[in-house]
Each structure stands twice: as C-alpha cells, then as structure tokens.
Amino acid sequence: MKTDEKRRVARTAGRPSDGDGATGIKLGRLGNYVGFRMRRVQNQLSALFAAATTHYGIRSGLFSSLALIEANPGISQQELSSTVGLDKSITVQIVDELEKRGWAKRERSTVDRRRHSLTILPGGEKTLDELFAIMVDVEAKVLAQLDADERPMFDAALDRMYGVFHR
Numbered sequence: 001m002k003t004d005e006k007r008r009v010a011r012t013a014g015r016p017s018d019g020d021g022a023t024g025i026k027l028g029r030l031g032n033y034v035g036f037r038m039r040r041v042q043n044q045l046s047a048l049f050a051a052a053t054t055h056y057g058i059r060s061g062l063f064s065s066l067a068l069i070e071a072n073p074g075i076s077q078q079e080l081s082s083t084v085g086l087d088k089s090i091t092v093q094i095v096d097e098l099e100k101r102g103w104a105k106r107e108r109s110t111v112d113r114r115r116h117s118l119t120i121l122p123g124g125e126k127t128l129d130e131l132f133a134i135m136v137d138v139e140a141k142v143l144a145q146l147d148a149d150e151r152p153m154f155d156a157a158l159d160r161m162y163g164v165f166h167r
Contacts, residue, residue, distance in 0.1 A: 034161070041142065048138045053131060061086050063131050065094050066124055069104050074117040076109070082166075103127055 030036045046060075053063075064084050069075055081091035095118065098104035103124030109115045120128070146154055 052134045052138055061094050066098060066103055066128055069118045070120040070128055073119050076115045
C-alpha cells in the first residue's frame with residue numbers, strides 16, 4: 001500500500017463515535033487505533049495501582065517481573081526482559097532491586113553458564129500476594145464492565161494481539 005493510500009485509509013477507516021463514552025471528548029482518528037484505546041485504560045490502571053502501592057516504593061516493571069519469576073521458576077533475564085517488554089539494561093536493574101529487597105535470587109544456570117536463572121524467595125512470594133490483592137481491587141471496576149462470557153474472549157483477544165509480536 002502506497003503512503004498516500006495509507007493516509008486516506010487512516011483518515012476514513014472505522015470512523016469513531018462522536019465521544020469516547022466517558023468524557024464526551026471526541027477521539028477523532030485516534031478512536032480507530034487499538035493501541036491508543038488500550039493505552040488509555042492501561043495508564044489509568046497503572047496510576048491507580050501506583051497510588052495504592054506507594055508504601056511499597058516499587059517502580060514500574062518490578063511487580064510484573066516478580067510475578068513472572070514466580071510463574072516461571074528458572075526464567076532467564078533475557079526471557080524476562082522480552083516478556084515484560086523492557087530493555088535488557090532496565091531488566092538488570094530490576095533484578096538487582098529484587099535481590100536487594102530479598103524477593104528473588106539470580107544464579108548461574110546449571111544448564112547454560114552464560115545465562116542467569118531467576119527464582120522467587122519467600123519474601124517475594126509474601127509481597128506478591130499483597131500486591132495481587134491490591135491489583136484485584138484496582139481492576140474491579142474495569143472488569144465489572146465485562147460479563148462472565150466476555151472476559152475469556154477479551155483475554156484471548158489480547159493474547160492473540162500480543163502473539164503478533166512473538167511469532
């Protein structure tokens with residue numbers, strides 16, 4: 001598709017509604033893009049979660065990294081970095097912080113000495129339980145917008161969209 005044709009499609013495809021359904025502000029062409037719509041929701045959820053967890057002093061990426069380490073004992077730093085979508089250098093800083101807090105440990109892999117394997121520690125499991133309880137409260141209003149049949153479809157659609165980047 002040529003550049004001019006792409007621009008025309010971007011201006012006309014799937015015209016959005018007049019308002020965003022919440023504020024009444026017109027989204028214009030942005031309403032046509034899933035990335036914008038998903039980011040708006042993600043920004044709101046992130047802000048609420050950050051406010052509810054200020055006493056933990058955790059930075060972005062720490063919670064999801066710890067949760068992935070728990071779910072995947074022995075995961076490598078590279079796999080973690082790829083899954084969370086963070087730069088490798090940021091992932092190293094996050095793993096350093098998890099170790100400093102006594103929430104996870106990094107060890108040389110017994111299978112491949114070039115890689116580090118990550119595992120969660122008891123203090124990390126306890127903290128993760130507390131953080132997930134907070135997350136349940138933060139997401140409750142948003143998830144209440146989906147009925148019991150819609151949630152599995154929504155999750156599956158998100159997973160399919162994410163899968164485009166990891167084929």
